[in-house]
Amino acid sequence: MKKASTEKRLFAYAFQFKRGIIIGIICLIIATTLELAGPLIAKQVIDEHILGIEGAWHEVTNEDKNTVNYDGKQLKRADRLTDGEQTLGAHTVLQVGKSYYFVDEKVPLQGKRTIEDGTLQIKSADGTERFQAEKMKMSEIYSFFKPEQRAIFFLLGLYMVLLVIAGFFQFYQTFLLQKSSNQIVQKMRNDIFAHTQRIPITYFVDQPAGKIVARITNDTEAIRDLYERVLSIVLTSAIYMAGIFVALFILDAKLALICLLVIPLIIGWMKVYKFFGTKYNKVIRSTVSEINGNINEAIQGMPIIQAFRREAKTKEEFEVLNERHFTFQRKLVKLSALTSYNLVTVFRNLAFVAFIWYFGSSSLELSSVISIGMLYAIVDYLTRLFEPVTDIVNQLPLIEQARVAGSRVFELMDRDGEAVENEEINKYRGNIKFDHVSFAYNDEDYVLNDISFEVKAGQTAAFAGHTGSGKSSIMNLLFRFYDPQKGSITIDGYPTEEWSRQQVRSHMGIVLQDPFLFSGTIVSNVTMNDPSIDRERAIQALKAVGADRFIEKLPNKYDEKVTEGGSTFSLGERQLISFARALAFDPAILILDEATANIDTETEAIIQRALEVLKKGRTTLVIAHRLSTIQQADVIFVLEHGTIKERGNHVQLLEEKGMYYQMYQMQQGKAQRAV
Template identity: 40%
Template sequence: MSEPQKSTAEGSPAGRIFDLATLRRLYAFIRPYQGRFYLLVLIIMLAAALAPVTPLLIRYTIDNEIAAGDYKGLSLMLASMVGVLVVQAVMQFSNTYLSGWLGQHVIRDIRVQLYHKILHLRLKFFDNTPIGRLVTRTISDVETLADVFSEGMAAIAGDILQLVLIIGVMFYTDWRLAAISLSMVPLMLISTYIFKEKIKASFNEVRTAVANLNAFVQEHITGMNIVQIFGSEKIEAEKFRAINDEHRKANIRSIWYYSIYFPVADILSAAGTGLVVWYGAREILNSEVTFGTVTAFVMFINLFFRPIRMLADRFNTLQMGIVSTDRILKLLDSDDYTQNNGSYVPEKLRGQVEFENVWFAYNDENWVLRDISFRVNEGETVAFVGATGAGKSSIINLLSRFYDINRGHIRIDGRDLHDYELGALRRNIGVVLQDVFLFSDTIENNITLGDPTISRESMIEAAKLVGVHEFIERLPGGYQYNVMERGATLSVGQRQLISFVRAMVQNPRIIVLDEATSSVDTETEELIQRAIEKLMKGRTAIVIAHRLSTIQKADNIIVVDKGHLVEQGTHEELLQREGAYANLYRMQYKEMA
C-alpha cells in the first residue's frame, strides 16, 4: 500500500492576511448573523476605548485624592474604578460568548454546505482525492474558522484601536514619558514580524501534516484486512511512524517559536517599564512629573505591549483561517459534480434503454467504452459478459449518471439522459453491486436509507420477496439490529441479500445487477435467483454476470471486450455461433468440471 501523496493545495504557502476576495466570501457566511456580528464589533470597540480609563483614574486618584487626603473623593474614585472593571468584565463575557456563538453557527452552516457539496460530487472526484483530505476539509479546516471569529478579524481591529488610543493618551499625558515608553517598540515589532513569519510557515506545515495523517489513517484502517492478510503490519507501522514524526516535528517547531517569542516580548515590556520607572523617578525628584503619572505609564506599557504580543498570534490565526477558507471555497466552487440540468420527472418510466455511439474514458485519454450501441426494450432482460476490465461496470455507471459520457447519446424512453431530473432518474434505477456497503446502523435504516416515504410494511414485503425476513427477525432486535461498520456482523451473503432488499423496496422500473450473485454460496444464489425472477417481472433488467449459468434466460446477451461490443444474441444463438461467448462458456464449465 502506498503512502499518501501530498497535494499542492496542502503544501501551498499560507495566503495573504487581507485577501479581500476570500474575506468577502467569508462574510457571506456571516450575513445571516450580521446583527450579532456588528454587536460583537461594537463591544470590542467599546472595550478598547475603555482600556486607558483605569490608568487615568488611578493617576487622578493618586495625584489628587490621595495627595490631598480626601477620603470621600478616594472612595468615589474607587467606586468609579470598580464600576469600570464591572463594565469591562461584562464586555469581556459578551465578547467571548458572542464570538464563540457566531463562530459555531458559521462553521455549522459551512459544514452543512460542504457536506452537501461532497454528496453531489462525481465519483471521478473521489477516484482522485484521498478521503482523509475531505475529512480534513470538513472537520479541521472548518474548525479553524471558529478561531477566526474568536481571535481573528474583530479582535485584531479591537487590538489596533486600543494601541492607537493608548498612544494618543500617553502623548497627551506626557510626551517625554511616552517616547521613553515606546522606545522598545521597534525591537518588539521586529521580533513580532519574525515570529509571525516563522509561525505562519510552521502552522502551514502542521495543517499539511494533519491532512497526511488523516488520509493515511483512513485509507489503512479501511484496508486493514489487506494489511493483515499480507503480514504488512510492521511496514505500515513504520510508514505511520514517519508521517507521525513529520506531524510532531511541525508542532514542535511552532512550540519552539512560541517559547522564544513570548519571553522576548516580556523582556522588552519589562525593559520599557524599567526605563519609565528610572526616568519617572528622577523626574519625580525634580518635581517635573507626578507619582500618579508614572504609575499610569507603568500600566499603559502593560496595556500597550499585551495587544502587540497578541497581534502576532491573531494575525496568524486570521491567516490560517484565510488559508482554510480558501481550501474550503475551492471545494465548494468545484465544478466536478454531476450537473443536474434536467427537469423532466416522469410519472412512470417504461424502462426502454438505448445507448447510441457512446464513448467514455475515466481520464479523458484511455477509452473504456468505444462506440457502444445497443437497445433494451421495456421489460426485457439484457446481460453483459466479458473479461475483467472489458467495460461492463462502466455501462451501468453511465446509465445512473455516476459518470458522464464523452461522446454519443444515452436515452431512456426515448429521452436523453440529461433531460431527466437526477433524483428522479436514480430513484427509477435500482442498483445491486458486487461490493456491498452497509452503514454502521440498523438493518431498517440500511434498507430505507432514512427515506420517510418507505413504509415498514413495504420494507417487510420486499424482505419477504427476497426471502430474508425470517433471517432478519431471528437477529437480536430484528430490523433494529445494528450491523456495525460496513456490515461487519453479517456474512457476505447476508450483506448481499440486504442490499437486494434495499434495491427492491424502491420499486424501480429498471433493475441493474452488477455481479450481484458472485459472492454468495449456491443456496443463497438460488434464493436470490427466485427473488430476481419475481422482481424482474414487468421491469427492465440489466445484468452484469460472472456466472454464465445465471443469465441463460436473458432476452439478450452482449459480449464486451476491451470496450467494444463483439457479439450479442440469446444464449442458444451465441453458442451456435461458436464465437467469444461460446469460448467463455466452455472455459467456465471446464473450470467447474
C-alpha cells in the first residue's frame, strides 16, 4: 500500500493534539483581530475627530456637548445634528495649507484650494468658485477641537484595552501552540524509540549506532522546530495576513485585489525553495547522520586509533564528511540569501509603487480625494502586510529542513517491526530441542546446516568448535534474535515461534563474553530497574556469586556509581555483576557466551565458583573456547562449518579421539608450554 506523503503524516501527528491547537488558533484569531483594529481606530480618530472639524457647521439655538461658541454663534457639526434639530444657517471650516478659515456659507469640500487677500478659491471639475473667508486664530481653532477630545480619548483608551486583551490571547496562543508542538514531538520520539525495539535485530547489524541516534534526536529536533515555527509563526503570519486583507477590503476593495498578487508570489516562491532545498537538505541530513556515526565509532575505538597511530587517517575521513556538509550547507545559505529578506524588500517596494500609482493617478482627477486617515490606515496595513511575509520566508529553510528530517524519521518507522508482547507465560522447565534446523543470516549462505539436538531441563550443555563453526548462531536462534529458515526450535514441546520474542526471552538469562554495565549503581545494574526485583534480592545475588568480596571494599559499597560500560571495574568484576544480574532474574534457561574467555587464571577460579551457583537448578548452555571450563558439562556438542560433528560428555569425546580430542590436546599443550 502506498504510504502517505511526509506532509500528511506530519499533519496526522499534529491532529492527535487538535484540541490545544484549535484553542490556540482561536486565541490567535482573536488576538490578531484586536491588534489589527489599530489602524481602523486611527483612521477614525484622524478623519472623524482630528480632521473632522473641517466641513459644514450649522448655527443652532440649544447648547450641548457638541456645540462650539464662535463669534457669538452656537455652532454644531453637520454630522452631529439630531433629527428635527432647528438650524439658523450653514457655515464652513476649511484648511488651506497649515491655516484654518471660516466661511459664512456652505462651500464644496472637494477641489484644489487657494487663498489670496481673504478670498478662498476652489477649483473643481465643475469650475472655479470664490468665497470670502476669515482666518481663524489658534485659540478659536482649539475651541472647535474641544468637543472631539472626549471621543479621541475614548478611542485611544479603547485601543489600549484591546491591546491588553490581545496580549492576553497572544500569550495563550503562543503557550498552547508551543505546548502542542512539544507534545507532538514527544509522542513522535516515543513512537520511533518504541519502534526501534520492534525492528528485527538484522537492521541494527548493518546500521551504525550514530545514524540511528541522529534520527531519534537530531531529526526529531528539526521536526520540533517545524511544529513550533509552523504553529506559532507561519500560522500566525497566515492569519495576520488574512486579517490585513479583510481590513484592506473594508478600506478599498480594488487596492486589496492588487495586493492579493502577493499570495501566488509566495506560493511560487515556496515551490522553488522546496525543489532546491529538498535536494540540499537530504544530503545535509544524511551527512549529519554519517558524522554522528563517525564520531561515535571514533570515540569507542579511540584506544585502537591511538595505539595504531591512525589519528591522521581518522581525521581525514572526518574532514571528507565535514567538507561535504559545509559544501551543501553553503548552497542552502545561498538559496536562502536569494529568496529571503532581499526578495521581500523587492515585493514590498513594488507594492508601494503600485500604491503610489493607484492613488497618484486618481489624484489627477479633481473630483477625487482621499482622506489623511484613510491614507494612514492603508500605508499602515501595507507595512504590516510584509511583516508576516518576511516571517514566512525566513522560516522556509527550517520548514524544508524539518520536512526532509520527517521523511527520514518516517523511513525508519516504516520498516517492518513486530509487536512487543509482554504478556506473562508460565515459567517453562527448560527442555530444549532443535529439530533439523538450518539458518543463514542473508538467506543464502547457511551458517547452520540441519542441526538437531536435545537438552533436558536442568542439564548443562556445552558447544565447542573453531571460530565460525556456528556456536553463537545457535544461541541467537534460541534467543529469537533470528528465526531459522528451516526446521523448528521447541522449549518444553512448544515451538518458540508460537510465542512472542519477549515471551521466549522472559525466562532466559544471558552472560556475555564482555558484559555491559549501564550508567547507575551496582544494585541498579542487577535489578535493571525491574520493580519485581527488590534491593535485598539483588544484594543476595551479588553475595551468592562472590561479588561482595570487592564490593564491600568500595566507598559506597552496593550503591557505588557505575559509568557507561562499567569501565571503572575490571573485566572479572563486571562479569560477577552480570552473573548476579542473571541470578536475580532466576531464568529457566541460562546462556553463557564464552563468559570466561578473557578472564585470567586466578579470576577464573572465582568465576567458576560463581558459575556453579548460577547453573544450579536451571538448563545451562555454554559456549566456550577453553575446554577446561566445560569438562563437567552433561553433554558437549562439537561443531564444524555449521554441523554437529561429535556429541557426548568430556570422557566419551576424549575416548573417541576425534575433533574434541585434538582441540583438547592442543590447548593442554599450550598450557604446559605456558607453565
